[in-house]
Amino acid sequence: MASRSILVHVAALLLIGVLPFAAHGGTVHYHDFIVKETNVTRLCMTKSVLTVNDSFLGPVIKARRGDTVYVNLHNQGDYGLTLHWHGVRQPRNPWSDGPEFITQCAIQPSTNFTYEINFTEEEGTVWWHAHSDWTRETVHGAIVVLPAEGTTYPFPEPDGEEIIILGAWYVGKLNLIVEEDLAQGVNMPNSNGYLINGYPGDLIVECTMRQTYRWVVEYGKTYLIRLVTAVLDAEVFFAIAGHNLTVVGMDGAYIKPIVTPYIAASPGRTMDILFTADQTPGLYYMASREHQSEDATVTGFDHSNATAIVEYQGNYSYSGTPLFPDDLPVYRDFKASEIFTAQIRSLASQEYPVDVPLDITTRMFVVVSMNVIYCDDSCQSGHEILSTLNNISWLDPPVDILKAYYWNISGIYGDFPDYPPTWYNFTGDYFDDSIVFTSKGTKVKVLNFNETVELIFQGTNVLFGSMNHPMHLHGQSFYVIGSGYGNFNNETDPLTFNLVNPPKLNTYPVPKNGWIAIRFRADNPGVWFFHCHLQHHQSWGMAGVFIVLNGDTEETSMRPPPPGMPSCPSWTIPFEFLDSDMKNIS
Numbered sequence: 001m002a003s004r005s006i007l008v009h010v011a012a013l014l015l016i017g018v019l020p021f022a023a024h025g026g027t028v029h030y031h032d033f034i035v036k037e038t039n040v041t042r043l044c045m046t047k048s049v050l051t052v053n054d055s056f057l058g059p060v061i062k063a064r065r066g067d068t069v070y071v072n073l074h075n076q077g078d079y080g081l082t083l084h085w086h087g088v089r090q091p092r093n094p095w096s097d098g099p100e101f102i103t104q105c106a107i108q109p110s111t112n113f114t115y116e117i118n119f120t121e122e123e124g125t126v127w128w129h130a131h132s133d134w135t136r137e138t139v140h141g142a143i144v145v146l147p148a149e150g151t152t153y154p155f156p157e158p159d160g161e162e163i164i165i166l167g168a169w170y171v172g173k174l175n176l177i178v179e180e181d182l183a184q185g186v187n188m189p190n191s192n193g194y195l196i197n198g199y200p201g202d203l204i205v206e207c208t209m210r211q212t213y214r215w216v217v218e219y220g221k222t223y224l225i226r227l228v229t230a231v232l233d234a235e236v237f238f239a240i241a242g243h244n245l246t247v248v249g250m251d252g253a254y255i256k257p258i259v260t261p262y263i264a265a266s267p268g269r270t271m272d273i274l275f276t277a278d279q280t281p282g283l284y285y286m287a288s289r290e291h292q293s294e295d296a297t298v299t300g301f302d303h304s305n306a307t308a309i310v311e312y313q314g315n316y317s318y319s320g321t322p323l324f325p326d327d328l329p330v331y332r333d334f335k336a337s338e339i340f341t342a343q344i345r346s347l348a349s350q351e352y353p354v355d356v357p358l359d360i361t362t363r364m365f366v367v368v369s370m371n372v373i374y375c376d377d378s379c380q381s382g383h384e385i386l387s388t389l390n391n392i393s394w395l396d397p398p399v400d401i402l403k404a405y406y407w408n409i410s411g412i413y414g415d416f417p418d419y420p421p422t423w424y425n426f427t428g429d430y431f432d433d434s435i436v437f438t439s440k441g442t443k444v445k446v447l448n449f450n451e452t453v454e455l456i457f458q459g460t461n462v463l464f465g466s467m468n469h470p471m472h473l474h475g476q477s478f479y480v481i482g483s484g485y486g487n488f489n490n491e492t493d494p495l496t497f498n499l500v501n502p503p504k505l506n507t508y509p510v511p512k513n514g515w516i517a518i519r520f521r522a523d524n525p526g527v528w529f530f531h532c533h534l535q536h537h538q539s540w541g542m543a544g545v546f547i548v549l550n551g552d553t554e555e556t557s558m559r560p561p562p563p564g565m566p567s568c569p570s571w572t573i574p575f576e577f578l579d580s581d582m583k584n585i586s
């Protein structure tokens with residue numbers, strides 16, 4: 001990892017016009033991320049993938065709460081990309097949030113851009129990943145946010161730490177395959193194998209190569225596992241044979257401890273997990289496999305079981321294969337996923353209080369659905385599969401939303417509706433064409449500063465496509481105050497809301513044929529993406545944007561753009577915007 005001290009880098013920072021200060025008096029760290037194509041062999045096949053600093057997995061960023069991290073991304077690859085700091089609030093600083101077409105255009109090959117990441121509220125494990133195309137397949141890594149100087153964990157200090165990254169591997173050049181599938185309007189590829197810390201493990205059947213990650217532990221010690229679900233396009237289960245897990249943090253916030261034999265994780269989810277090596281010394285598999293929530297007729301998914309080995313240190317004799325976790329739920333164990341997820345609660349203590357908004361100023365009802373659109377000769381069946389929010393499939397604009405908003409460029413986006421265009425039996429079995437068919441659009445919901453938002457995400461069974469949709473919001477975590485199955489009932493369901501200790505997370509699954517209710521205060525001015533974190537749904541348009549307007553003061557307003565924001569190659573700057581400000585960022 002290219003990490004150096006502040007002193008060494010003051011000159012370099014000044015050269016690129018970035019002043020090295022941390023808003024909350026923390027330490028400033030500086031990293032160089034060199035992105036380039038590198039040959040990697042998995043599942044008996046070598047392919048060229050994008051890596052950061054020649055490494056798959058990518059480098060770990062380590063900071064304390066209150067610190068600031070600069071990451072200078074040097075793109076030495078063949079196509080443009082962006083990076084996102086998943087779970088980091090980035091107060092007033094959407095400029096460094098990263099999603100392509102939302103807060104920036106891609107960093108083009110042979111250019112660089114310096115991200116500024118501000119760690120203010122989050123503590124625990126979060127992560128970073130590419131936020132353009134499907135590049136995050138291999139361009140991702142963990143972010144460890146330690147407690148602020150002079151503070152500690154709300155649990156006994158662990159004896160050690162271990163980062164565990166759950167990933168997925170695809171055969172072939174993924175971005176090219178996806179581009180073709182999108183053009184054809186057909187389904188996108190399933191992964192060919194799941195990974196733990198970059199390796200598929202011992203149990204792969206397709207190939208003779210055994211690439212297995214090993215973690216050596218000491219008997220009697222307690223470790224903090226920092227788990228990142230970097231899987232691109234599926235939910236997963238994870239367990240360690242013979243050992244319970246104690247989940248103490250999620251999405252960069254502490255939670256009430258959950259003692260559990262397995263966990264269920266949406267793509268994008270991070271967890272802090274205490275693990276005590278207290279079993280008979282030996283070898284134990286940790287394993288992950290897909291949690292598949294689609295219709296039972298859908299069988300073509302990645303059935304692989306990724307494994308890694310937990311190895312107790314010391315002198316003992318062990319023969320045979322490691323124990324496999326019996327408690328790892330099977331692919332379609334929807335109940336297991338539900339049971340785990342239902343246990344998540346905020347700490348809600350004096351030190352970690354809950355601040356769920358009680359007076360709501362904006363209510364939204366957002367229908368999360370699969371749909372289709374007629375397409376021209378370019379696609380196979382005459383129909384193109386799309387995913388929608390309130391029957392709009394997100395269409396990437398020619399210039400990112402943040403630039404369009406900041407410089408008042410008209411004609412780039414319209415209003416995202418607070419309600420669906422039609423009310424129907426969302427979770428029924430019959431849908432007429434006006435519901436099945438959709439259209440593409442670039443729609444943005446504008447919120448005044450400090451508005452309090454309650455948003456119901458309602459899943460549907462349109463095209464018999466009901467499944468879990470892990471919805472992710474940039475720029476702030478949200479309280480999940482309720483969830484249920486069937487159609488949301490606005491009279492009875494609010495009576496079940498948890499306003500006492502609801503979990504505060506940045507990603508949460510809208511359950512198959514069900515709904516969730518979330519609340520947040522719009523107190524982070526900027527432009528913030530929200531989308532399903534299943535990658536193929538995001539690509540099909542299950543996405544929208546919040547613009548949180550500035551408040552009355554500088555502290556409640558967006559910061560000005562940093563120098564060197566990447567230009568948008570497919571957008572020609574209209575003459576009236578060719579002033580000096582615009583030249584700086586275009």
Ligand SMILES: [Cu+2]
Pocket residue numbers: 468469470532533534537542
């Ligand atoms: Cu989805």
